[in-house]
Amino acid sequence: MTTPDSPLDTLGDLMRAAQQGDGAAYAQLLRMIAPRIRQVVRRQRGFAGAAEVEDLVQDVLLSVHAVRSTYDPSRPFEPWLTAILRNRLVDGARRYWRIARREVKVDDLDVTFPDLEAKEESADLSDAAALREAVRALPEQQRQAIELLKLKELSLKEAAQVSGTSIGALKVATHRAMATLRMTLAKRRE
Amino acid sequence: MNTDDLVRDLAHDLEPAAPLRRPAVRAGAWFAGATVYVAALAIGMGFVSGYPDGVGVTFWAVQVAAIVTSLLASAAAFASVIPGLSSRSHWLAFAAAALWLVMLAATSTAGADWSAVSSATHEWWCVGFIVAGGAPLLVVLARMLRRGAPLNPATTAAFAALSVAALANVGACISLPHANNAITFAWHGGVIAAATMGAAACGRLLFFWRLAPKRTER
Numbered sequence: 001m002t003t004p005d006s007p008l009d010t011l012g013d014l015m016r017a018a019q020q021g022d023g024a025a026y027a028q029l030l031r032m033i034a035p036r037i038r039q040v041v042r043r044q045r046g047f048a049g050a051a052e053v054e055d056l057v058q059d060v061l062l063s064v065h066a067v068r069s070t071y072d073p074s075r076p077f078e079p080w081l082t083a084i085l086r087n088r089l090v091d092g093a094r095r096y097w098r099i100a101r102r103e104v105k106v107d108d109l110d111v112t113f114p115d116l117e118a119k120e121e122s123a124d125l126s127d128a129a130a131l132r133e134a135v136r137a138l139p140e141q142q143r144q145a146i147e148l149l150k151l152k153e154l155s156l157k158e159a160a161q162v163s164g165t166s167i168g169a170l171k172v173a174t175h176r177a178m179a180t181l182r183m184t185l186a187k188r189r190e
Numbered sequence: 191m192n193t194d195d196l197v198r199d200l201a202h203d204l205e206p207a208a209p210l211r212r213p214a215v216r217a218g219a220w221f222a223g224a225t226v227y228v229a230a231l232a233i234g235m236g237f238v239s240g241y242p243d244g245v246g247v248t249f250w251a252v253q254v255a256a257i258v259t260s261l262l263a264s265a266a267a268f269a270s271v272i273p274g275l276s277s278r279s280h281w282l283a284f285a286a287a288a289l290w291l292v293m294l295a296a297t298s299t300a301g302a303d304w305s306a307v308s309s310a311t312h313e314w315w316c317v318g319f320i321v322a323g324g325a326p327l328l329v330v331l332a333r334m335l336r337r338g339a340p341l342n343p344a345t346t347a348a349f350a351a352l353s354v355a356a357l358a359n360v361g362a363c364i365s366l367p368h369a370n371n372a373i374t375f376a377w378h379g380g381v382i383a384a385a386t387m388g389a390a391a392c393g394r395l396l397f398f399w400r401l402a403p404k405r406t407e408r
Binding site for chain 2: 018019020021022023024026027030031034054057058059061062063065066067068069070071072073075076079080081082083084087088091
């Protein structure tokens with residue numbers, strides 16, 4: 001049960017003002033509810049990293065923004081917000097499992113090969129023209145992985161952002177590309 | 191983009207967003223318009239062609255039950271897109287639909303000749319009326335519902351389709367009057383059930399979150 005002076009009524013008042021186009025009230029409302037949302041997200045998604053938690057918080061804020069006209073000023077604010085929050089958390093969990101099911105989980109692969117033979121092969125890759133030609137012949141995804149990680153020397157995270165693929169997929173593509181390059185250049189030597 | 195930037199971004203140049211009217215009011219408005227449309231359609235299709243034997247009180251009682259179901263299903267659909275409302279309207283719509291189904295079954299399946307059901311090709315006219323006549327209503331209803339929150343797309347779509355199909359079914363029944371029998375039960379009931387289940391299956395295509403892009407994604 002809320003009293004007229006309780007913070008929940010304040011939230012309702014702020015939303016009422018926001019529905020009339022008061023940007024300052026809306027900013028204040030969103031700043032007030034963001035920590036509450038974050039707290040719930042953290043509690044429900046204990047395994048999520050800080051970035052994922054923040055993504056979910058922002059997702060909920062965007063959802064609140066998208067359907068702010070569905071808030072009835074004569075009703076309490078909290079059940080309205082809770083319904084949206086619960087719905088977005090379920091959607092987030094569904095999305096998480098869908099992506100997790102599609103992604104190929106791989107152990108950390110050695111993108112530079114630690115064994116001696118591989119190092120020696122790498123050392124033999126001195127023929128720049130042959131290497132360029134071999135890289136050009138790679139499938140698109142593998143070529144992009146090599147270009148971003150080996151030639152431009154981006155980090156895995158940066159390369160994933162640029163290419164729009166996951167880190168796991170990049171590692172797999174790099175591993176396959178290196179294997180293909182080794183094989184191609186070995187054939188040339190023979 | 192961090193959350194503070196997002197808040198600033200959302201609050202900047204905020205457009206007023208007038209609160210939606212209560213679900214019952216919106217449902218009433220839609221239902222009034224839909225009733226006028228279906229009545230006009232039924233009259234245009236030959237409403238005054240006379241009624242055959244067997245069309246009596248039970249026939250009209252079933253039509254009234256269908257109209258109540260349509261009204262309550264539309265109210266449930268409108269309530270389903272408002273966060274934080276109780277599910278009371280859902281149960282009312284379920285109860286009305288169940289009552290309608292029981293009345294239809296009780297008045298039409300006694301001594302049924304089921305062998306005639308599959309050969310009753312004249313019922314395609316009713317199916318056509320329900321589907322083609324109901325389609326514009328569903329489009330309008332879906333557009334109205336999309337102004338709400340897509341909390342449970344399958345439920346929203348199912349109630350919307352039930353509401354439209356129930357009302358269009360009344361239009362078909364009074365436009366081409368026929369006694370309630372097993373044929374009506376199977377054909378009309380079948381197309382309404384198919385429409386409701388089909389809409390539920392496609393709910394996520396109709397109702398989904400349309401979020402403003404974050405600044406970094408623009």
